[in-house]
Every structure is written in structure tokens, then in C-alpha cells.
Amino acid sequence: MILELDQGNTRGKWRLLRVASAGASQVIARGAFAPGPWWSADHLPDAWSQHRPTRVRCGNVAGAEVAHQIATRLKQEFAVPVAFARVSPECAGVTCAYQEVGRLGVDRWLAVLAAYARDPSPALVVDCGSAVTLDLLGAGGQHLGGYIVPGLGLMRRALYSDTDAVKVDEVFSQGMPLAPGMNTEQAVNHGLPLMVLGAIEMAQRELLRQLAAVSGEKAGAPRLLFTGGDGAFIASLPTSPAQSAVEVLDELVMEGLACADLEEV
Missing domain, CATH: 3.30.420.40 (ATPase, nucleotide binding domain)
Incomplete structure (x- = not known):
């Protein structure tokens, strides 16, 4: 079970993927947070507790401190590290212009x-x-x-x-x-x-x-x-x-x- 996060400057979105042994994935739940620090809320989405992700991957543009807060909260909840995406010169067939x-x-x-x-x-x-x-x-x-x-x-x-x-x-x-x-x-x-x-x-x-x-x-x-x-x-x-x-x-x-x-x- 993989939890994916898209943390923007204003709000965050998420989805849960069930990955089959053959590598195919299925979205089983998705949602969006209201603007603000959702990682400080008393309760995280019920679907997260129900399905308990074993991996978390995140795209974050809100800065290093937000990344730290997200990683800290999710480690506390699920005892798994958060993998943050990074830009690389080449990846998956794409070459970066920067x-x-x-x-x-x-x-x-x-x-x-x-x-x-x-x-x-x-x-x-x-x-x-x-x-x-x-x-x-x-x-x-x-x-x-x-x-x-x-x-x-x-x-x-x-x-x-x-x-x-x-x-x-x-x-x-x-x-x-x-x-x-x-x-x-x-x-x-x-x-x-x-x-x-x-x-x-x-x-x-x-x-x-x-x-x-x-x-x-x-x-x-x-x-x-x-x-x-x-x-x-x-x-x-x-x-x-x-x-x-x-x-x-x-x-x-x-x-x-x-x-x-x-x-x-």
C-alpha cells in the first residue's frame, strides 16, 4: 500500500495505491486537504488508518521545514520513512532543461x-x-x-x-x-x-x-x-x-x- 502526497504552496492532495505483485496499481482512496498544516491535525484521513501505507512518496514545493514536519508526523503514525521526489538531470527518459x-x-x-x-x-x-x-x-x-x-x-x-x-x-x-x-x-x-x-x-x-x-x-x-x-x-x-x-x-x-x-x- 503506497500513500502518495502532492504538497503545494496552498494545499495538499493525496491518494492511496494498492500495488499488485505484477506491478499494476489501483487507486483505492483519494482526497484533498484544506489550506493549512494538515500534518498538525489531531486526526489524519480515516483511509490512511484503515489501509496503513507501507510506503510514502511525496512531491513537496512548500519548503524544507514542511517536508520535515510531514516526515515526522507520518513516521510517528506509520513507522515508515517518507520518500521525497527530487529533480535530476535525466530521469525516466526525460532530460531536464535547467x-x-x-x-x-x-x-x-x-x-x-x-x-x-x-x-x-x-x-x-x-x-x-x-x-x-x-x-x-x-x-x-x-x-x-x-x-x-x-x-x-x-x-x-x-x-x-x-x-x-x-x-x-x-x-x-x-x-x-x-x-x-x-x-x-x-x-x-x-x-x-x-x-x-x-x-x-x-x-x-x-x-x-x-x-x-x-x-x-x-x-x-x-x-x-x-x-x-x-x-x-x-x-x-x-x-x-x-x-x-x-x-x-x-x-x-x-x-x-x-x-x-x-x-x-
Whole structure:
């Protein structure tokens, strides 16, 4: 029984895997924590006690102290070490673009590893969390770098803190049109996702440019994979007609844990 954790800056998600002798795995329980230090709670999820994991693997971007707290609590509960994913120059067929691999967020790396494990063809991997990260996966498992922009919540809070007249409530819905706003509420609520879509379109263009430069011919539209809390919402919005296959994969980061280099704490 394996417990997998995806600890972000704002919240954590988890799932329990039952692994058969042949190596096949089945998710038997999953969940998400409210923002805050779940490792300090009096009670951990009932499914953890019921199924008692014998291994724990974690992707953590919340810093070394959080990693220490997670490892300490889970050792107390289950007497097993926690294996934390780390970024490496090459792993599972993927080559990292960063010269200083330790500077790449492990969540981004895990999502790219999972994207490649699912399908080795080129892809743009978009994680819509507190920040929106866009990672370019080229041919042959070559990570081509990426972009980081503020997420929807961060952009809204920036408007709240630095302006006076645009403090409007969030009004988002799946597939909503992004026509120019006819009032301030519309202008903000249409404008924020429009900025994310603009970043996605430009990242797609750059990926296509790099693919064409390598192959010497025009490349087909790469896969577009969404994950993160706002991933399904952004994926539902109108995009370029040249867009290829779009997938929303809520657990893409945790999928990458099975491929990554791990270090026990």
C-alpha cells in the first residue's frame, strides 16, 4: 500500500495505491486537504488508518521545514520513512532543461515525467495552481524549459491590493465566454483567465517553433495537458482553433512520483 502526497504552496492532495505483485496499481482512496498544516491535525484521513501505507512518496514545493514536519508526523503514525521526489538531470527518459536542476520546482518536473510516461510525443504541460506554470516537452523527452506566471487568485489579489475601483467578486464558470467586459466585474473576471490563455497560446507557439527548428518542417499541434486546482476551468475556455488534444489530469503530479528519483527522509 503506497500513500502518495502532492504538497503545494496552498494545499495538499493525496491518494492511496494498492500495488499488485505484477506491478499494476489501483487507486483505492483519494482526497484533498484544506489550506493549512494538515500534518498538525489531531486526526489524519480515516483511509490512511484503515489501509496503513507501507510506503510514502511525496512531491513537496512548500519548503524544507514542511517536508520535515510531514516526515515526522507520518513516521510517528506509520513507522515508515517518507520518500521525497527530487529533480535530476535525466530521469525516466526525460532530460531536464535547467542547468541547476535544483531550481526547478519538483511539481513541474513530476508533471513532465508523467506526461512523458503517458505519451512520449511533445506536449505543453500547464499546472494552474497558486502560480500557473507552463512546461514545454519536446521530442525525445527533452524538457525545453517553461514559464511561470501568477495564478488567477494571485492576479485578483494584486488588483485588490494595488487598486481601488476593481475590487469585484469572483464570477467564473466552466466554458464561460470571454467577451470584452461591459462593466468592471466582467472586465476583471474575463480579463484574468484571458491572461492565462494568452500565456498558453504564446507557449504553444514557442514549442511549435522549437519543434520545427529541430525537424526542419512544420510540426503538428502538441498535446495540451492541464492540472492544478484551476486546470479544469482554464481547459474549458475557448482556445485557438489550431489546438490539438486537450486533457485535464488532476493527479498528474502524483502520477510522476512513480517515475521520479526519490530520497527518503
